[in-house]
Amino acid sequence: MQTLRLNKTTIFGRLPAFICCAAVMFTALSAVSPARAQGASAVDPATRQSAAQWLDRIQQAAQQQNYEGTFVYQRGEFVQSSRITHYASKADGEFEKLESLDGKPRTMLRHNDDLYTFVPERKLLVVEKRQNRDAFPALLSTSGDQVLAVYEPKMLGTDRVAGLDSQVIELDPKDNFRFAYKLWADAKTGLLLRSQMLDPSNGQVLQQLAFTQVRVGGPVDKTPIVNGMRNTAGWNVVRPPLEAVDMQAQGWSFGQAAPGFVKIREVRRPMAARDSGEPPIPVDQAVFSDGLSTLSVFVEPVKNNSRKEGSGSSGATHVLVKRRGDYFITLLGEVPQSTLQQFASAIEYKAPR
16 A cells, blocks of 8 residues: 555545545554553543533534634644634524635635635635534534543633633543644633644644634624625536435445544535546545544545545545445544544445345
């Protein structure tokens, strides 16, 4: 098996753009290291309850608060800035505008789960339903209590981020299947101000998202967002086909790959074939999450496909491609490479009758 470099023309060539905008094979680590097993009960109930409440506050604030500001995403030497505007009310739901400030211009407008992505240099507008609800400053795909089934919390006191007082929380994994997290939440509203993903073995920051300037609360004008979603004249509007799929009915089973990871979604989407004259390739995707960490398993036929077996990484994002008979299986996620290996070893296929 060869080592793959993570770039858009190899592993990410046909994967969704939002996944793109997120080495030699390793043998799987043991599920629980002795040191962590011994410390599993070290957190007192009051700390655990407080941490769970803060995690829930973080998620609620991302959905329910008005806020606008600029945040920076850092992964190794890669740095990208974005501006976000978020409006929320019980009557109208959520409106959001996200603009890239570096590189080629991109603008995303959202009303609840309706997502419009504008690509100016191609006059392209992609209209689709939002699939993930944990994009910064949102955080979770489940409750705080469920997250703490596989992470141990530490309350690290207070700090300041972008001029705001914050509560600092560290979440250390109970096993070797996931990374650690360090979170800074606005002391008044709970809005997530900074998030770091850490290597639990040495504390190295693998990637970070942080506000450099933010205003929380107060009025936010939703009119530009509403008008932008209505005024689509002159844009080439594309609505990518996406459908729910039952991968078990297709013959796939995933077994008990890693503790804490639960399947949250299965979808099918067409991807461009190797040759432009060939029909699109149907790709099935199963998404698994432990509430914080997420990984995807993509299944696609080998025919008319340029995929190659291999593995690679970029910051906290790891990828593994394996061939099973007539199919390529691509595993992608912000988890250790050993977790992808564990998932891959648990995947089985039996052709449906």
